[in-house]
Amino acid sequence: MSRMEKIRIDDLSFAYGKRTILNRVEARFMENTITAITGPSGQGKSSFLMVLNRLWETIPGAHVTGRVNIRFDGEFRDIHHRSMPLTRLRRTVGMVFQTPNPLPMSVAGNVAFPLKLAGTGKRKNTEERVEKALSRVHLWDEVKDRLKDDARKLSGGQQQRLCMARALVFEPEILLLDEPASSLDAKAAAGIEDLMLELKNTCTLIVVSHSMDQVRRTADRVLTLESGELHGCESS
């Protein structure tokens, strides 16, 4: 099956103050693939993900140059161009962080939060989409009787799957996962891996991971980030 490019990165540099994290990075990401990004700690793997949804803009002293183009509706658009609506970008490029970060609200409230932000919150429709998102991450059966409970009372694995459901409720075209299984036990981690493989059918996934076993099991391609440079762009 021939896949189309989803993300084009050209001459991308990223710095905190005077410290260069990414140095003139060039990369291409194909749609419906899983790309793993590995490398030593502190080399900017998480920062790389944060560039792709412009979350880096919330970091004081951070600075980006170069171009990141993402294909929206068949057309590549520079995500840093002023015509690019930030809310649309972040709904299209979902992100799940290393440690679960449920919002201080109910289980259902967490998953419905992006819908609330978008103002697409007809109650029945919201309930259906919440159920669908929770089912996709295999969490629905575990929480269907606790939807109004505080999400912070769930276990770590459940919280992480909840965060994935929250990221999936808008059906993003790209999903950025920052070591999504690092804080989970083996069973929960395996569940996340299965989910990643399932999501590949509808999403382009970029996954930061330190687990080479996980990378071997899930990734179509492995990139290594070291000394600000991204190596190993070949397909596996």
Add this chain to the structure above:
Amino acid sequence: MKPFFFISAVISACVSVCIVLFMIILGLPLFREGLFFSMLTSPWNPSNGVFGLYPMIIGTLGISSLALVFGFPLSLGTAALISGLAPKPLAAVLRKTVQAMTGIPTVVYGFIGVFLLVPLIRNLAGEGSGMCILSSALLLSVLISPTMILTFSDTFDQVPVKTRMAATALGATPVQTFLWVVLPASKKGLVTGLILGMGRAMGDTLIALMISGNAIAVPDSLFSPARTLTAHIALVIASDFDSPEFKTLFACGLVLYGFTALSTLAVRAIDTVFRSES
């Protein structure tokens, strides 16, 4: 260091208990004569030998509640700007300004009120002196705001960065993040700030004394003058020690202490509720 803190805590607690005991002992004649509770519901009418505190209690609650109504949105907005909505340099200037406001003597606020606010309110009302509940509450709201702003912004700052970032990553604007994530996570701090503000408003003497008009009557509008319990203490303290007027001071003190104690208990109760929820 631990014994030092222990001794400090014991001394603080003893002083507090001594103040209550002092007021109860000096106010004993009021209890013996069964006057204390009737004072709480009677008007102040010395010519008929009635020395009730009802108008002052209503004045205190009215002015301090209204000050909270004005001060709460002002404080909430300023704290939101300080804790993330304003650009960093502006937030730093705002924080320093608010911190500086806590050190301004109350009498300075009073003077500003007398010369700027009172004429404005007088023109607005079209009658009276302008020394009224509204003037007093507006100025008190400015006085209590720094207490609330600093409490609120400290609470907002405690919301984890990862929580804010999660909302941002989902497409929330800074204002949406504040309204739907930071505010709900800060309920306890908001209530604590409100109660501290209420306590500060009820305990203030000079603003009420200088610009609320000090009339001993139950106010019937925002433009009516009123007297607060603290202002009443300041005005009556010069009277003869054995006079019935002077005895009302102990009742005033006990009522104020009661309000403060209720505020503290409310903070504790809220703390317990939020602890059990989290």
